[in-house]
Amino acid sequence: MELDPRSAGAEEGAPPVWRPSGLVTLTTDFGLQDPYVGIMKGVVHRACPGVTCIDLSHEIAPQDVATAGFFVAHSWNYFPVGTVHVAVVDPGVGSKRAILVAEEAGHAFLAPDNGLLDAVLGADAQVFTLDEDRFALPERSSTFHGRDVFAPAAGALAGGLAPAAAGEPRPGWLPSERDDPVRGVGTGGSIETEVVLVDRFGNLISGLDVGRLALDLGEWTVEAGGRLIPCAGTYTEVAPGEPLALVDSYGHLEVAVRDGDAARELNLGRGAVLTLRRRM
Amino acid sequence: MELDPRSAGAEEGAPPVWRPSGLVTLTTDFGLQDPYVGIMKGVVHRACPGVTCIDLSHEIAPQDVATAGFFVAHSWNYFPVGTVHVAVVDPGVGSKRAILVAEEAGHAFLAPDNGLLDAVLGADAQVFTLDEDRFALPERSSTFHGRDVFAPAAGALAGGLAPAAAGEPRPGWLPSERDDPVRGVGTGGSIETEVVLVDRFGNLISGLDVGRLALDLGEWTVEAGGRLIPCAGTYTEVAPGEPLALVDSYGHLEVAVRDGDAARELNLGRGAVLTLRRRM
Amino acid sequence: MELDPRSAGAEEGAPPVWRPSGLVTLTTDFGLQDPYVGIMKGVVHRACPGVTCIDLSHEIAPQDVATAGFFVAHSWNYFPVGTVHVAVVDPGVGSKRAILVAEEAGHAFLAPDNGLLDAVLGADAQVFTLDEDRFALPERSSTFHGRDVFAPAAGALAGGLAPAAAGEPRPGWLPSERDDPVRGVGTGGSIETEVVLVDRFGNLISGLDVGRLALDLGEWTVEAGGRLIPCAGTYTEVAPGEPLALVDSYGHLEVAVRDGDAARELNLGRGAVLTLRRRM
Numbered sequence: 004m005e006l007d008p009r010s011a012g013a014e015e016g017a018p019p020v021w022r023p024s025g026l027v028t029l030t031t032d033f034g035l036q037d038p039y040v041g042i043m044k045g046v047v048h049r050a051c052p053g054v055t056c057i058d059l060s061h062e063i064a065p066q067d068v069a070t071a072g073f074f075v076a077h078s079w080n081y082f083p084v085g086t087v088h089v090a091v092v093d094p095g096v097g098s099k100r101a102i103l104v105a106e107e108a109g110h111a112f113l114a115p116d117n118g119l120l121d122a123v124l125g126a127d128a129q130v131f132t133l134d135e136d137r138f139a140l141p142e143r144s145s146t147f148h149g150r151d152v153f154a155p156a157a158g159a160l161a162g163g164l165a166p167a168a169a170g171e172p173r174p175g176w177l178p179s180e181r182d183d184p185v186r187g188v189g190t191g192g193s194i195e196t197e198v199v200l201v202d203r204f205g206n207l208i209s210g211l212d213v214g215r216l217a218l219d220l221g222e223w224t225v226e227a228g229g230r231l232i233p234c235a236g237t238y239t240e241v242a243p244g245e246p247l248a249l250v251d252s253y254g255h256l257e258v259a260v261r262d263g264d265a266a267r268e269l270n271l272g273r274g275a276v277l278t279l280r281r282r283m
Numbered sequence: 284m285e286l287d288p289r290s291a292g293a294e295e296g297a298p299p300v301w302r303p304s305g306l307v308t309l310t311t312d313f314g315l316q317d318p319y320v321g322i323m324k325g326v327v328h329r330a331c332p333g334v335t336c337i338d339l340s341h342e343i344a345p346q347d348v349a350t351a352g353f354f355v356a357h358s359w360n361y362f363p364v365g366t367v368h369v370a371v372v373d374p375g376v377g378s379k380r381a382i383l384v385a386e387e388a389g390h391a392f393l394a395p396d397n398g399l400l401d402a403v404l405g406a407d408a409q410v411f412t413l414d415e416d417r418f419a420l421p422e423r424s425s426t427f428h429g430r431d432v433f434a435p436a437a438g439a440l441a442g443g444l445a446p447a448a449a450g451e452p453r454p455g456w457l458p459s460e461r462d463d464p465v466r467g468v469g470t471g472g473s474i475e476t477e478v479v480l481v482d483r484f485g486n487l488i489s490g491l492d493v494g495r496l497a498l499d500l501g502e503w504t505v506e507a508g509g510r511l512i513p514c515a516g517t518y519t520e521v522a523p524g525e526p527l528a529l530v531d532s533y534g535h536l537e538v539a540v541r542d543g544d545a546a547r548e549l550n551l552g553r554g555a556v557l558t559l560r561r562r563m
Numbered sequence: 564m565e566l567d568p569r570s571a572g573a574e575e576g577a578p579p580v581w582r583p584s585g586l587v588t589l590t591t592d593f594g595l596q597d598p599y600v601g602i603m604k605g606v607v608h609r610a611c612p613g614v615t616c617i618d619l620s621h622e623i624a625p626q627d628v629a630t631a632g633f634f635v636a637h638s639w640n641y642f643p644v645g646t647v648h649v650a651v652v653d654p655g656v657g658s659k660r661a662i663l664v665a666e667e668a669g670h671a672f673l674a675p676d677n678g679l680l681d682a683v684l685g686a687d688a689q690v691f692t693l694d695e696d697r698f699a700l701p702e703r704s705s706t707f708h709g710r711d712v713f714a715p716a717a718g719a720l721a722g723g724l725a726p727a728a729a730g731e732p733r734p735g736w737l738p739s740e741r742d743d744p745v746r747g748v749g750t751g752g753s754i755e756t757e758v759v760l761v762d763r764f765g766n767l768i769s770g771l772d773v774g775r776l777a778l779d780l781g782e783w784t785v786e787a788g789g790r791l792i793p794c795a796g797t798y799t800e801v802a803p804g805e806p807l808a809l810v811d812s813y814g815h816l817e818v819a820v821r822d823g824d825a826a827r828e829l830n831l832g833r834g835a836v837l838t839l840r841r842r843m
Contacts, residue, residue, distance in 0.1 A: 024328075024332070026325075026328060028321060028325070030318070033763060034762075034763030034764075035315065035595065035618075035620065035621070035622055036620060036622040036623075036762070036763050037620060037634075037762045037763050038590070038619040038620050038634045038637070038638045039762075039763075039812075040618075041588060041617050041618055041619035041620065041638060042619075042637075042638050042641045044617050045586075045588070045617065045638065045641040045642035045643070045646075046641050048584075048586060048615075048617075048642065048643055049641070049642065049643050052584070052643065055328075055335075055615075056617075057321055057324050057325065057328075057336075058315075058320075058321055059318040059321035059322075060315065060316060060317060060318050060321065061315070062315055062316035063316075065763070065764050065822075065824075066822055074317075074318045077318070077322075078318045078321060078322050078325065081322045081325040081326050081329070081430065082325035082328065082329065083325070083328055083329050083332065086325075094798075094822055095799060096797070096798065096799075097796070097797025097798055097799055098797065098799040144810075144811070144812040145796055145797035145798075145809070145810075146797065146798065146809065146811055146812045146817075147811075147812030150641065150812065151812075202314075202316070202317045202319075203313060203314030203316050203317050203319075203345070204314075204345050236377070236425055237376070237377025237378065237425035237426065238374075238376065238377055238425075238426065239375060239376075239377055239378040249425070249426065250424075250425075251424070251426055251427075252319075252424040252426045252427030252430065252431075257426075262345075262346055262374055264345075304608075304612070306605075306608060308601060308605070310598070315595065335608075335615075337601055337604050337605065337608075337616075338595075338600075338601055339598040339601035339602075340595065340596060340597060340598050340601065341595070342595055342596040343596075354597075354598045357598070357602075358598045358601060358602050358605065361602045361605040361606050361609070361710065362605035362608065362609065363605070363608055363609050363612065366605075482594075482596070482597045482599075483593060483594030483596050483597050483599075483625070484594075484625050516657070516705055517656070517657025517658065517705035517706065518654075518656065518657055518705075518706065519655060519656075519657055519658040529705070529706065530704075530705075531704070531706055531707075532599075532704040532706045532707030532710065532711075537706075542625075542626055542654055544625075
């Protein structure tokens with residue numbers, strides 16, 4: 004009796020079968036003024052003809068590893084199973100920092116071993132250290148491993164190579180606790196969190212995952228910059244120009260101004276403290 | 284005798300046969316710093332494997348519905364028949380505003396019912412109200428219908444669903460008159476129009492569609508900001524640094540500065556009045 | 564005995580066989596706020612269904628022909644053989660300037676005949692003047708040949724038309740000497756070069772191709788803005804915030820600040836002189 008290879012992943016302890024979707028997402032701090040991102044895509048295509056590359060963001064502030072992690076963590080699950088997610092915010096490029104390759108829920112992830120994937124991977128992730136020498140282009144620079152290492156490895160994964168076959172198990176990998184940056188619970192049951200991201204619209208996105216805390220925003224108001232801000236279900240529940248707090252599309256607590264720019268109009272930015280207070 | 288399905292669209296009153304090209308264009312005010320556009324593409328790919336997404340623009344100013352309409356109106360016809368054009372500038376997201384799905388000349392269009400498509404669709408368009416519940420992702424946010432409604436619907440259209448099958452006829456749809464924003468015809472036969480768009484080069488693009496008015500620019504000069512500007516056929520007809528007025532690639536009257544930035548050098552912007560005067 | 568068509572290119576004097584990869588790269592100064600780039604892609608797809616377009620950069624400063632050439636010169640070889648590289652920085656659009664189509668090492672190139680390809684093509688390039696009338700859209704504007712001429716020609720090349728069949732040999736084409744902008748060799752064997760590009764990170768990229776001069780940077784220090792800067796192999800060899808000079812991913816001499824922005828912190832930009840001095 005022969006094993007059906009398609010069922011191999013179902014066996015106890017067997018690695019899941021890697022079925023690439025042919026998609027690769029790219030998240031970097033390379034910007035779009037230079038050809039760095041385009042060059043990476045060229046190398047991915049050389050390694051995997053027919054692949055489709057999709058940009059998540061390349062306008063992450065230089066070296067901002069945390070935002071790259073936030074973006075990938077809140078995006079990957081909207082892509083088809085079998086997608087390869089590559090994130091290169093890599094202040095340690097050229098040093099001995101390792102590169103991680105991981106698999107979770109049928110998706111593959113590739114990023115420097117610098118904490119970027121801490122907020123992305125969960126308890127079920129399989130995490131490996133990439134065998135860089137096996138994938139690197141013949142002339143490897145010391146400054147652009149996005150092109151010289153990540154891109155050829157991503158192409159190999161998109162072409163069918165399983166993450167587990169791309170390196171050795173990463174020793175000591177522990178899924179992070181992924182504490183929400185809730186800064187403390189004050190007197191009277193108030194909750195403090197902080198702004199982790201200001202988006203294109205000037206929305207102030209906090210680290211507080213509303214669903215995870217099972218909060219009903221209707222029972223709270225938000226204090227930000229000395230101002231009390233009502234919670235609402237959607238932008239149009241307040242008048243144009245008025246601030247509101249709501250659950251945003253990341254599932255996080257967000258302070259916004261309807262048809263306006265909350266960061267500018269409230270003069271708040273990343274790191275600003277938001278305090279939830281129970282309504283009387 | 285069997286009907287030839289390929290000829291079904293030719294029958295009197297029968298809806299045209301929808302033949303998708305596999306392309307989806309995206310026009311939003313989401314910007315490129317956040318992963319919003321990439322996430323939309325992920326959802327489109329989940330709904331329609333093998334699709335190709337093409338960005339028209341995501342740097343439209345937040346809430347600038349008119350510019351989104353201008354961009355789609357002047358772009359769609361350069362794409363293959365069967366392309367799905369998605370435009371999401373959506374200040375009313377989360378409210379009860381409807382979403383339109385339309386078909387014209389073998390192309391499909393998807394946008395909020397907020398006037399965005401007024402400048403896009405012509406008298407022959409078939410216009411429907413999207414059945415949102417049928418396409419929405421299971422967990423629909425109140426702030427990001429680009430991801431939760433538009434993207435899965437776009438994927439369905441790109442995969443073969445005809446626009447007419449995606450909703451109910453929109454009651455009361457009337458093709459807009461699409462008046463050019465010509466502000467009046469003054470004494471001596473002068474024509475006033477205004478700047479509706481400043482492009483990347485600082486070119487001042489007016490609302491005046493030169494071909495529609497059958498104007499011969501050689502018979503006119505343009506007054507802008509108190510300055511008389513000669514009309515020319517192409518940039519190189521004037522010296523570097525000199526202003527000129529010409530028919531631009533949208534077919535509209537444009538004021539430019541050769542090898543320069545007219546908006547900056549003439550200190551004019553959106554809403555500025557351009558007056559055409561007949562040459563003596 | 565029949566000729567093996569696959570060997571036709573190997574015959575003495577026979578043109579190489581053009582085998583398109585299905586990829587088209589785009590490099591322009593059109594920016595991303597307007598739909599110009601998206602429209603070009605639409606036209607490419609109309610001419611060649613199934614093509615894949617990849618952006619190199621569209622944020623080149625208006626009219627900056629030299630940077631467009633630098634970007635293409637340092638990118639094309641990372642793409643699969645058979646890729647069509649289109650570069651449109653075209654101050655002479657609408658005038659009688661010609662368009663070049665070229666083939667080198669199995670890649671195709673399309674750009675205005677304004678010097679853009681000087682830094683791209685080598686001695687083995689075959690260079691032709693594009694037969695524009697054959698490819699132009701029926702209504703050719705005088706301001707947007709990216710859409711009206713370059714895009715349909717690029718689609719034809721990507722679909723299989725050989726560059727040699729797209730025009731006539733360009734009379735008088737001579738491969739440029741491609742002198743590195745080394746401004747002179749001073750007393751004591753110092754070498755002067757200058758900054759040709761400031762990238763997204765603020766890295767100061769010089770015109771000096773380190774490999775071509777066979778320099779060992781370990782024997783030199785760099786003077787820039789009155790400051791002596793040590794050479795290093797990679798960013799992490801100096802402390803955060805400290806400047807260094809290194810061979811960058813283009814193979815050129817670059818002055819950077821670790822985890823910082825050299826252009827801002829050293830107050831230097833394009834055209835700044837870098838002087839290499841032999842270490843004592």
